[in-house]
Amino acid sequence: MKRGVLLVACAVLLLAGSVRGEDEPRIFSGPQVGEKLVGFQVQGVYGDAEGKKFDVVSDSQGRPMLLVFVHKRTRPSIATARALMKFVEMRKKDKLFGAVVLLTDDLTATAAWTKRARRALPQNVPIGISVDGLEGPGAYGLNRKVTLTVLVARDGKVAANFPLVQPSLQADAPRVLASVVKLIGGKVPTLAQLGVRKRRPAAGRGLSPRVQGLLRRMIQKTATKDEVETVAKQIEAEIAKDKATAKRVGQIGRRIIDAGRLKTYGTPPAQAFLKRWADRYAPAGSQPKKTQPKKPATKKPAAR
Numbered sequence: 045m046k047r048g049v050l051l052v053a054c055a056v057l058l059l060a061g062s063v064r065g066e067d068e069p070r071i072f073s074g075p076q077v078g079e080k081l082v083g084f085q086v087q088g089v090y091g092d093a094e095g096k097k098f099d100v101v102s103d104s105q106g107r108p109m110l111l112v113f114v115h116k117r118t119r120p121s122i123a124t125a126r127a128l129m130k131f132v133e134m135r136k137k138d139k140l141f142g143a144v145v146l147l148t149d150d151l152t153a154t155a156a157w158t159k160r161a162r163r164a165l166p167q168n169v170p171i172g173i174s175v176d177g178l179e180g181p182g183a184y185g186l187n188r189k190v191t192l193t194v195l196v197a198r199d200g201k202v203a204a205n206f207p208l209v210q211p212s213l214q215a216d217a218p219r220v221l222a223s224v225v226k227l228i229g230g231k232v233p234t235l236a237q238l239g240v241r242k243r244r245p246a247a248g249r250g251l252s253p254r255v256q257g258l259l260r261r262m263i264q265k266t267a268t269k270d271e272v273e274t275v276a277k278q279i280e281a282e283i284a285k286d287k288a289t290a291k292r293v294g295q296i297g298r299r300i301i302d303a304g305r306l307k308t309y310g311t312p313p314a315q316a317f318l319k320r321w322a323d324r325y326a327p328a329g330s331q332p333k334k335t336q337p338k339k340p341a342t343k344k345p346a347a348r
Contacts, residue, residue, distance in 0.1 A: 086172025294325025
């Protein structure tokens with residue numbers, strides 16, 4: 045992979061995480077804490093359940109339950125669901141029940157996809173496709189704008205609710221499992237215990253979670269001009285505190301600009317701030333360029 049493409053990819057990953065800013069409005073999806081879970085039908089995809097309908101809530105029989113609705117099938121969402129269901133496998137002796145529900149507007153195509161993605165999906169737990177379409181069970185009030193809705197329940201009632209817009213396995217799985225542990229006891233496992241391989245440090249490790257969250261909020265396509273300006277002021281306050289933060293924010297903007305992708309990030313007001321910070325803290329031409337290895341000198345054929 046070329047250096048320029050790699051740097052842009054790192055910037056995209058940085059701005060696409062799931063760390064939530066402190067002042068970000070709360071997002072709702074699904075039944076809230078204390079509300080009762082009503083039964084709903086899904087179509088099974090594997091084993092004896094393939095092609096058959098079953099009720100996830102009824103099958104839980106009031107046991108502690110970890111229920112994951114997959115609104116959008118992405119690598120982070122599937123990886124997060126797999127890690128959560130791995131925990132269910134680990135705690136079966138404690139009667140923990142878990143299930144994954146795929147939401148889709150094309151049941152047939154999604155069933156075919158599950159066959160191709162079998163090795164990536166969670167193992168040894170019920171996986172079903174909602175028969176209620178992309179919206180899911182009508183009584184649940186699921187939010188189509190999120191990627192995962194994770195519910196923790198016991199005795200048929202919601203104990204915790206996690207609407208994840210941009211799931212992060214490293215950040216969200218421990219948070220969700222902490223709420224499960226409150227119900228069944230024990231300890232939150234490490235990612236390694238969940239079968240997650242250790243990742244290399246992210247390119248954006250020089251930024252605090254707060255600044256990362258603010259940047260992601262600023263580049264939301266739905267953000268109004270006033271919202272962008274409010275968040276940008278908070279970012280500039282963080283920049284003023286730390287030169288390293290200023291440099292990293294500038295570098296992110298510069299890499300996006302140099303890749304010709306500025307217009308794909310947020311609204312025009314957000315793009316203007318990214319350009320301003322890039323020009324101020326990482327001017328064009330200031331980024332180190334990868335030096336090309338010298339070609340070995342070709343020897344001239346010896347004269348006869």
